[in-house]
Amino acid sequence: MNPRLDSAPLGVAVRISRIDWDAMSQDEGRRLREFGLMEGIEVTPLHRGSLFSRDPLALSVGRMQVIIRARQAAMIEVAPTAP
Amino acid sequence: MTAAIPTIALVGNPNAGKSSLFNALTGARQKIANYPGVTVERKAGHASFADGRPMSLVDLPGSYSLTPASPDEAVTRDVLLGRQAGERQPDALVVVVDAANLDNHLCFALELIALGRPTVVALNMLDLATRDGLTLDPAILSRELGVPVVPTVAVRKRGLADLLAAVDGAILSHQTQASAPSAPPPSDAALHQRARAIARAATVSETPVRRWTGRVDAIVLHPVAGFLILLALMFVMFQGVYAWSEAPIGWIEGGIAALQGAVDAALPDGFLRGLIIEGILGGVGSVIVFLPQILILFLFILLLEATGYMTRAAFLMDGIMAKVGLSGRGFIPLLSSFACAVPGIMATRAIPDAKDRLTTILIAPLMTCSARLPVYTLIIGAFIPNSNVGGSPVGLQGLVLFGLYLSGIVGALVVALVLRRTVAKGTAAGFMMEMPRYQWPRLRDVAIALWQRAWIFLRRAGTIIFVTTIALWLLLSYPTVPTDSSESQVDYSVAGRIASGLEVVVAPIGFNHDIALALIPAMAAREVAVSALATANAIEAGDDEEAMAQSLSERLQGRWSIATALAFLAWFVFAPQCISTIAITKRETNGWKWPLFMVGYLFALAYAAAGITYWTAVAFGLG
Numbered sequence A: 001m002n003p004r005l006d007s008a009p010l011g012v013a014v015r016i017s018r019i020d021w022d023a024m025s026q027d028e029g030r031r032l033r034e035f036g037l038m039e040g041i042e043v044t045p046l047h048r049g050s051l052f053s054r055d056p057l058a059l060s061v062g063r064m065q066v067i068i069r070a071r072q073a074a075m076i077e078v079a080p081t082a083p
Numbered sequence B: 001m002t003a004a005i006p007t008i009a010l011v012g013n014p015n016a017g018k019s020s021l022f023n024a025l026t027g028a029r030q031k032i033a034n035y036p037g038v039t040v041e042r043k044a045g046h047a048s049f050a051d052g053r054p055m056s057l058v059d060l061p062g063s064y065s066l067t068p069a070s071p072d073e074a075v076t077r078d079v080l081l082g083r084q085a086g087e088r089q090p091d092a093l094v095v096v097v098d099a100a101n102l103d104n105h106l107c108f109a110l111e112l113i114a115l116g117r118p119t120v121v122a123l124n125m126l127d128l129a130t131r132d133g134l135t136l137d138p139a140i141l142s143r144e145l146g147v148p149v150v151p152t153v154a155v156r157k158r159g160l161a162d163l164l165a166a167v168d169g170a171i172l173s174h175q176t177q178a179s180a181p182s183a184p185p186p187s188d189a190a191l192h193q194r195a196r197a198i199a200r201a202a203t204v205s206e207t208p209v210r211r212w213t214g215r216v217d218a219i220v221l222h223p224v225a226g227f228l229i230l231l232a233l234m235f236v237m238f239q240g241v242y243a244w245s246e247a248p249i250g251w252i253e254g255g256i257a258a259l260q261g262a263v264d265a266a267l268p269d270g271f272l273r274g275l276i277i278e279g280i281l282g283g284v285g286s287v288i289v290f291l292p293q294i295l296i297l298f299l300f301i302l303l304l305e306a307t308g309y310m311t312r313a314a315f316l317m318d319g320i321m322a323k324v325g326l327s328g329r330g331f332i333p334l335l336s337s338f339a340c341a342v343p344g345i346m347a348t349r350a351i352p353d354a355k356d357r358l359t360t361i362l363i364a365p366l367m368t369c370s371a372r373l374p375v376y377t378l379i380i381g382a383f384i385p386n387s388n389v390g391g392s393p394v395g396l397q398g399l400v401l402f403g404l405y406l407s408g409i410v411g412a413l414v415v416a417l418v419l420r421r422t423v424a425k426g427t428a429a430g431f432m433m434e435m436p437r438y439q440w441p442r443l444r445d446v447a448i449a450l451w452q453r454a455w456i457f458l459r460r461a462g463t464i465i466f467v468t469t470i471a472l473w474l475l476l477s478y479p480t481v482p483t484d485s486s487e488s489q490v491d492y493s494v495a496g497r498i499a500s501g502l503e504v505v506v507a508p509i510g511f512n513h514d515i516a517l518a519l520i521p522a523m524a525a526r527e528v529a530v531s532a533l534a535t536a537n538a539i540e541a542g543d544d545e546e547a548m549a550q551s552l553s554e555r556l557q558g559r560w561s562i563a564t565a566l567a568f569l570a571w572f573v574f575a576p577q578c579i580s581t582i583a584i585t586k587r588e589t590n591g592w593k594w595p596l597f598m599v600g601y602l603f604a605l606a607y608a609a610a611g612i613t614y615w616t617a618v619a620f621g622l623g
């Protein structure tokens, strides 16, 4: 299984290789795309969780920073960026 | 040209600066803050072209596309597509984009341009783009998009004249043009690809700048340190509400006492003198005294909103909010509810999930709003010693206040947990939110917003609080007690007798006649509890010089036990003593069902909390 965004190390840029669109609701999927989270895009996970929770996840997409939940991040497969 | 006044809509991604632009063009004072989802309603205003022709400008909630995810975004779509009841489709669109985030903002811009309406793009926040090391070419952007592009800095009022001229031109030239052919909408991926390509083409140079904001976030969003900072900020806020307001409160009190003295000397004893001294100055004045505290609280909230910290707080709170079935998104309306639940409840429109939103509305009144401050301060000032905790710089009074706020928050979380498992059952809410860049608060904006709040508070004091207090004064002054009666004037009056009836119900939880008297008028607004106590005491004191000289808190100390005072505080943590909140809940939930539910559960909680507090305190010998 490919690594997923929810367990990707912080501060390291990765490329989104696949998103399991069918596993999420239509609205969720659309909002992800509106944030620019799609196949082929480079993202950097920046901050994860607070206190005892692993949620949420803050990441940078282009010039923007967005917050999503770990549940959605788990549907996003990532690969190392091309060197 | 048609004679009709053209309607121009400001539209774009959340936090792009639409409301800032709207305010700059119309002179309005719409709320502006540095987080997505501030504007949740359509708002119209007047502006004029350079030659004086009028136009109607419409500010809209921010949205990422024409497909809405939350109720506020639905408003934007309806207005743009002309589906809003009784509204024409706007004659022109000003698409506001963030120059420092074109990749993303151009997607919605492209979708809007494809509607084929006369359109101008405002390339806003150009100053931030420069700060980030970006140089953009508006001419290239305009060529790629096929519409005029005008650089603007909304908060500095730059580029406004050019923008209006471009809008005028777009409307004129559009009439001779055939409307754009409607091609099938491109896929999201294609749209984004195109947006990125255009952004790249329009970017002349890009120097990477190392920003301090990344380092700030590393601390502020740290899983443990960040959370402690959030707690510390809130703690400082409540200490500040006490520590910094003491002097200005003293001045206002002094001013009111001087006025009372002047009226006392100028008017003969009688109806008018009593009304002015006891009812107006004593009653309403006792509420106005709290203006400094309310302003300090608002200053804190405004600073959190303007800097961009609000979204960070939402990030930090999401873990806890998720445990009770809500999302970090809901934390923002809840934090605004510290100021007032009414805008807080309105702000829930930005929450996508309906059940998540409903739950947030229902618990918003549990956040300690500024109207409770006068009540809390009066009782704390009278019954909690003004000392420091164990020699530390932490004041005991501030600590108790913090505790009351915390009780409200914990109560809200527990209620949310129950509601999400019962009446507001649903799938777990998601949390997806854009995190804005940090900005320095602009002094002018903060000052204007503070002034607005001060004005709202004074207007409340002059209207609803004034009227209820005067009505209460009349009901307390008549019928006049016969001189041979052993009863006091307050007990003998109409209001006193009604209170005696209510006292039967609230006596078990330790409430006395004073409190029973204050509770009913305080339904109109919580602060009235304070003015009611003040008025009743002023009447009771009558012409007794010694009693007159005592402050309200001194008089309360002599009449209430500590257990009663604590029970009264506990009551106010929960009780839904605010007509406006009930009204806005009815409006936002489209019916009476939920406001009635809210009032019912809150009164039940208030009764239980006050009772438990009283009985516990009595058991500890504080009765």
Ligand SMILES: Nc1nc2c(ncn2[C@@H]2O[C@H](COP(=O)(O)OP(=O)(O)OP(=O)(O)O)[C@@H](O)[C@H]2O)c(=O)[nH]1
Binding pocket: B013, B014, B015, B016, B017, B018, B019, B020, B021, B031, B032, B033, B034, B035, B036, B037, B038, B039, B040, B060, B061, B062, B063, B124, B125, B126, B127, B128, B152, B153, B154, B155, B156, B306, B439
């Ligand atoms: N530096 C800079 N800041 C701006 C500019 N325009 C707006 N802002 C700031 O950006 C933030 C968002 O501004 P708003 O006007 O509330 O944005 P909006 O588009 O109405 O946002 P929503 O109502 O949430 O959709 C505020 O903190 C403003 O002070 C600008 O041109 N330059």
Ligand SMILES: [Mg+2]
Binding pocket: B018, B019, B020, B031, B038, B039, B060, B061, B062
């Ligand atoms: Mg706005």
